Amino acid sequence: MMAPRQQGSTLSPLQREPAPVPGCSECLRLANRRQNARSESDHSAVTDANVYLRRHLKAQHGEG
């Protein structure tokens, strides 16, 4: 019960992509951005979108 909450450090960010929350327009926007980047094979933009989405999930949805 007293154990501190640890972030999973064994998972690579590239292997586990954040999932958008249904009904959230900001999640949808970032998911679309990632999708567009992927369709253009712009891997750095895909990574960027994942970073923004993960940050948004943590800030707005309490996920991380």
Ligand SMILES: [Zn+2]
């Ligand atoms: Zn959201």
